[in-house]
Amino acid sequence: MNNIAAQIKANIPAVPRPRGVKLPAWAQRINEHLTTTERVLLAWLVVLLIISGILTVVGLVERNTRLIAEDGGTYSEAAVGQPRFINPVLAGTNDIDLDISRLVYSSLFKYDNELALQNDLATGYEISEDGKTYTVTVRSDVAWHDGESLTAEDVVFTIRSIQTPEYGSPLATDFSGVVVESPDNSTVVFTLEEPYAPFLSSLTVGIMPQHVWEDIAPANAALAEQTLRPVGSGPYQFAELKTRRKTGEVTEFVLARNEGYYGSHQYLDGISFTFFPTHEDALKAFAAGEVDGFGFLPLQLRDRADRSSAQVHRLLLPQYFGLFFNQENNPLLADSGIRNALSLAIDREAIVDEALKGEGESLHIPIPPGVFAFNEELGEPTVNIEAAIQNLEDAGWHDNDQDGVREKDDVRLHIKITTTDWPEYVRTVEMVQQQWLEIGVETEIEHYGPGTIQQTIIGPRDFEVLLFGEILRAEPDPYPFWHSKQVEAPGLNFSKFANKDVDKLLEDARTTTDQEARREKYKEFQGIILDLKPAIILYRPYYLFIATDKVRGIDANHAALAAGRFNNIEEWHVNVKRVWQSK
Incomplete structure (x- = not known):
């Protein structure tokens, strides 16, 4: 011892005792x-x-x-592509334009994270008994970023600009035939030719300042300096535009907090967007810590978002993907027994787990959960291979030569599926091919780039089965997707589905001002689609975006568009402080 x-x-080093210090x-x-x-x-x-x-x-x-949020700090986000039109009249087709416009501009109404419509510039509204006149009152305490007052005249100017053909606004059809007037500085009156129940959802468009744009010819609007140096009334305002000297490409778009914002207090001092040519380049910048977030994370890159502080956020949009049957191009699909068999063989959960890597939810009807009038009473069909086989046997389809594919009258049960060349959609149709082969259906697959498929396949309806997605409004209007008048392009009734009962339900639902009656009509519509199967609805994918864990307050759930991830931007923060809790 x-x-x-x-x-x-x-082995214990001696610890010198300070001179003059004695132990007690x-x-x-x-x-x-x-x-x-x-x-x-x-x-x-x-x-x-x-x-x-x-x-x-x-x-x-x-x-x-x-911990509570504290003012200060900035958020920087990687984006792929280039900003073009930071102008709500023109920003309908470019996600970057929509993202920045969401932060710069205000609208009469906006959606919250549960897709409930809320007042923004509006303080209230009234709808006439005939459903044709909407009277909206506008806040009187709102200033543009340059200090000028926002009035009802700015709203009128914005809507009339959208209606002006020379602008070429992608929103023009939303306001076709609508008369807009302002009897005073705080009132806007919209008069419709016919009642349109989802009209308020059209009023989520950003409002632009008349005094900035009125002297610019509509035909020249896309070339105006103001398209990239916008003046709005939203929570953040234009601060700086950085470009490459030789090419003129925009490298960074910087926004600063609007100190005069009428809405909730914003914590972030500023927000910036840095632009990259590819998603891979954007992800590398995020992984290297050059940016705090990435506005859209493609599914195939999800597993490479390996920055230790990365938080993947999932946004639910009002959309669905399905297999749309064109019975004219393949008469076999006109047989309800075959369509039922094809549906019974589909394992949606397996497709979501593998093709979407779990980043989505299975779906079987054309209005998804969280969206108005979703019919939760229509349970998801279960996979039943035996019933599917029996359907085909009863219809006279047999595998007489034992090659795995059924025949009838010397005709093979052969179907061709077309889709885009995105990896998750190609994998989806590959899995459908495998599942249909289990019941003796031979499937051929072809896929194209997004531009090609729109022009050469979807437009002329040159397909037998199409795997594609449809994006609804937050306030759904299935009319463009399922009414018989929409079977030809630019209509979006891909299946060329024509049903008098459905036509009547969709016509009545979009014109009634009785929300409960409208809900019931849409529920009945969903039941008919599920029963007749002009398409097999498969799933709703998540919209993925990432940010570091230093960015707090993100509460992304449901959104009408991808830009809706900024719905609660006022609550985003990077600085925090600790305070004592009151008892």
């Missing part, structure tokens, strides 16, 4: 009676007591305080 003590003593008498007496081993153990005990005390104090502080 003494030898061990001697070794311990020899009682401590000296204790020290004299302790062995070296006991002194070491005592020293460790004191250290442990100090650590325990510190942890106790820390725990006490954490239990009795809370």
Whole structure:
């Protein structure tokens, strides 16, 4: 024991005692009676007591305080592509334009994170009994970023600009035949030719300042300097535009907090967008810590978002993907027995798990959950291979030559599926091919780039089965997708579905001002689609975006568009402080 003590003593460095400092008498007496081993153990005990005390104090502080957001800091986001028109009249087809416009401009109404319509510039509205006149009152305390007052005249100017053909606004059809007037500075009156129940959703378009744009010819609007140096009334305002000297490409778009914003207080001092040519380049910048977020994370890159502080956020949009049957191009699909068999063989959960890597939710009707009038009473069909096979047997389709594919009257049960060349959609149709082969259906696959498929396949309806997605309004109007008048382009009735009952339900639902009656009509419509199967709805993919964990307050759930991830931008923050909780 003494030898061990001697070794311990020899390995403990002497701690010099400051000159003039003496231990108290009682401590000296204790020290004299302790062995070296006991002194070491005592020293460790004191250290442990100090650590325990510190942890106790820390725990006490954490239990009795809370973190709250604090002003300051910025958020930088990577984006792929280039900004073109930061102008709500023109920003309908470019996600970057929509993202920035969402932060710069205000609208009469806006959606919250549950797709509930809220007042923004509007303080209220009234709808006439015939559903044709909407009277909206406008806030009187709103200023443009340049200090000028926003009035109802700016709203009128914006809508009339959208209606002006020379602007070429992609929103023109939303306001076709609408008369807009302002009887005073705080009132706007919209008069429709026919009642249109989802009209308020059209009023989520950003409002632009008349005094900035009125002297610019509509035909020249796309070339105006103001398209990239916008003046709005939203929570953030234009601060700086950085470009490459030789090419003129925009490298960064910087926004600063609008100190005069009429809405909720914003914590971030500023927001910037940095632009990259590819998603891979954008992800590399995020991984290297050059930006705080990435506005759209493609599914195939999800597993490469390996920055330790990365938080993947999932946004639910009012959209769905499905297999649309063109019975004219393949008469076999006109057989309801075959369509039922094809549906019974589909394992949606397996497709979501593998093709979407779990980043989505299975769906079987053309209005998704969280969207007005979703019919939760229509349960998802279960996979039933035996029933699918029986359907085909009953219809006279048999595999007589035992090659795995059924025939009838020397005709093979062959179907061709067309889709885009995005990896998750190609994998989806590959899985459908495998599942249909289990019941003896031979499937051929072809895929094209997004531009090609729109022009050569979807427009002329040159397909047998099309895997594609449809994006609804937050306030759904299935009319463009399922009414018989929409079977030809630019209509979006891909299946060329024609059903008098559905036509009547869709016509009545979009014109009634009775929300409950409208809900019931849409529920009945969904039941008919599920029953007749002009298409097999498969799933709703998540919209993925990422940000570091230093960016707090993000509350992305449902949104009408991808830009809706900024719905609660006022609550985003990077700085925090700890305050005592009141008892």
